[in-house]
Amino acid sequence: MNQWIATLLLSLATSSLLAATPSDTNLSAKERNVTVPTQQELAKQQQELEKKRRYEQKRNATIRELRNNIALSDKELERDSIWTKKYSSYLTYIAVKKDLVHLQEKIDKLTKSGESIEDSDTIDSLLAKKKLLTDQIELLKGHGKTPFASLLQPEEIEEYPKIENPIEIFSGLSFIKRMHEMYASYVNREDEMRTLIVHLRNKVKNYEKLSQLDALKSPEEQQAYRAAKKQLKKFERTLETLELTDELYKKRIEAIEVEINKDIETQLVELANIVTVIVVLLIIFFLAKLVARKYLVDNERFYMINKVINFINFLLIFFVLLFAYIDNASYIVTVLGFASAGIAIAMKDWFMSILGWMVIVLGGSIHTGDRVRVDKDGMLYVGDVLDISLLRITILEDITLTTYKHNRRAGRIIFIPNNYVFTSMIANYSHASLKTVWDGIDITITFDSNHKKALHIAKEITRKYSKGYTDITRKQLNKLRNQYNLKNTNVEPRIFSFIEPNGVQISSWYLTNAYATLTLRSTISTEILDAFLAESDITIAYPTQKLYLSNSDKDLHMGEVETL
Structure with missing residues (x-):
């Protein structure tokens, strides 16, 4: 490359000498006043040209790099960002507003100039265009002087919930989480603005370097440079507002969070106290059950005492919870007083069942294990009491004389509402430690039978088989x-x-086990039947008919019917 430049300079010098006129060749170098460059001067010129060439190459490379950086910054700024969209709408609003001003000036000028047909058509066209621009301004009205107003304003914090019971603790924690999410969203907007400002600063810095290199010659680049500086200034002021609002927003969230945590702590302490009281009540009633189990031998009495203890325990716990979380107890009493009439009507059977349960438990008329008979609307049920709950009595239907004569089925679980003790007939076959009942067997003998003997036989048989139950009942x-x-x-x-x-x-009555009446009834019935059949002067009577035949008219007539 250096040799090529030297050769070029030498050829230029030679050409200049050869281009001289013939008369000039006869003159001396001094007379011609021509300075012939020396080899050293040629080398120096060559160095200057090389230096200039390298500078131009470096300058052009720098300009290309700066413009590439600007293009990259534009690409980053053109990403999907709410800030750039808002700013773009703001610029559109400004441009449309300027166009509208210029358009109005044209309309005013044409209106003053004359009223030719051509001017009228032009004015009508400009007025139509003005209407379009006015509509655009109305649509972009919110992006005017304060394009970032909606983004600068953080999401409004609602009135935070008052924590007045343990269940509302979850609402408080959820509200705190919601506030942190709102703050995080606002911080994300702030971070996004910082990122945009970084790209804008890089873009402006690259434009400044281009300006220093005297590379901003096109009007488009100069306009883009001014727009970038204006946008950077707008965004930096917005960031200052964001940072100030962020600090205030954060302090407000922290203050609300402190209040909610304080309420939660208060409720947790109160909940701990209530749990302690409930645990103490459970321990006391558990010890009461142990004492009842130890000193009550009768399982039925223990069952009833256990039911009463459970009910009192539940009632006390209910009132502890009720008065712990009701700020104005008199208010709830007043409300319940007004609502009691409607509640009593709507839940009459429910309250009557509870009242019936209290009558059963406190009165002791029915216990678990008792054999009872319930008569309601022509339906008869006989069975053993399995459970007496707050609302109903549960009985297991057994095979009894009632089952044999009426229902013809047994083994069913029958639920009897407790309010039946006020409205229906409930008979207890084993009340107050009585486990026996009277049962009777009827056998009919003929009129000509020895009824005194039959009475004696029936009495001896019933006395023999019911003696054990007789002694138990006497005690x-x-x-x-x-x-x-x-x-x-x-x-x-x-x-x-x-x-x-x-x-x-002959009607024989005897005492028998209330839970096994059919067994003894069957035994005594067969014994009496066998004894009567063994006696010749005792005949068991049953419906019979006698026929009298008359041969007077060779006709068969039905005579008087006798029933024996």
């Missing part, structure tokens, strides 16, 4: 004398005779 009735006014305590079997249309009816 139980003696215990009940202190509780009830007992007039007749005769427990021996009772035998009666009655005249019926078809004979003499």
Whole structure:
């Protein structure tokens, strides 16, 4: 390259010498006043040209790099950002507003100049364009002087919830989480603005370097440079506002969070106290159950005491919770007083069942394990009491005489509402430690039978098989004398005779197990039947007919019907 430049300079010098006129060749160098460059001067010129060439190359490379950097900054700024969109709308608003001003000036000028047809058409066209621009300004009205007003304003914090019970603790924690999310969203906007400002500063810095290199010659680049500086200034002022608002917003959130945490702490302390009281109540009632189990031998009594303890325990815990979280107890009492009438009507059966449960438990008329009979609307149920809850009595239907004569089925679980003790007939076959009931067997013999002998046989048989139950009942009735006014305590079997249309009816009554009446009834019935059949002067009567035949007219006539 250096040799090529030297050769070029030498050829230029030679050409200048050869271009001289013939007369000039005869003149001396001094007379011609031509300075012939020396080799050293040629080398120096060569160095200057090389230096200039390298400078131009470096300058051009720098300019290309700066413009590439500007293009990269523009690419980053053109990313999907709410800030750049708002600013773009703001610039559009400014441009449309300027166009509208210029348009109005043209309209005013044409209006003053004359009223030719051509001017009228032009004015109409300009007025139509003015309407379009006015509509655009109305749409962009919110992006005028304060394009970032909606973004600078953080999301409004609602009135924070008052924590007045443990359940609202979750609402408080959820509200704190929501506030942190709102603050994080605002911080993200602030970070996004910082990122845009970094790109804008780089863009402006690159434009400044281009200006120093005297590379901003095109009007487009100069306009872009001025627009970038204006946008940077706008964004920097916006960032200052964001940082100030961020600080205030953060302090407000922290203050609200402190208040909510204070309320949560208060509720946790109160909850701990309530839990302590409930645990103490549970321990006390558990010890009461242990004492009842130890000193009450009768399982039925223990069951009832256990039910009462559970109910009182539940009631106390309910009132502890009720008065712990009701600020104005008199207010709730007043409300309940006004609502009691409607509640009593709407939930009559429910309240009556609770009242019936109290009557059953406190009165002791029915206990678990008792055999009871319920008569309601023609339906009969006999069974053993499995449970007495707050609303109903649960009984297991057993095979009894009622089952045999009426229902023809057994084994069902029957639920009897407690309010039936006020409206229906409930019979207890095993009340107050009595486990026996009277049962009777009726057998009819003919009129000509030895009814006295039949009475004696029936009495001996019933006495033989019911002796154990008779002795048990006698002891139980003696215990009940202190509780009830007992007039007749005769427990021996009772035998009666009655005249019926078809004979003499022997009615045998005896005491039997309330839970197994059919078993003893079957045994005594078969024994009496066998004993009567073994006697020749005792005939069991049953409906019969006698036919009288008359041969007088060779006709068969139905005679009088006798029932034996």
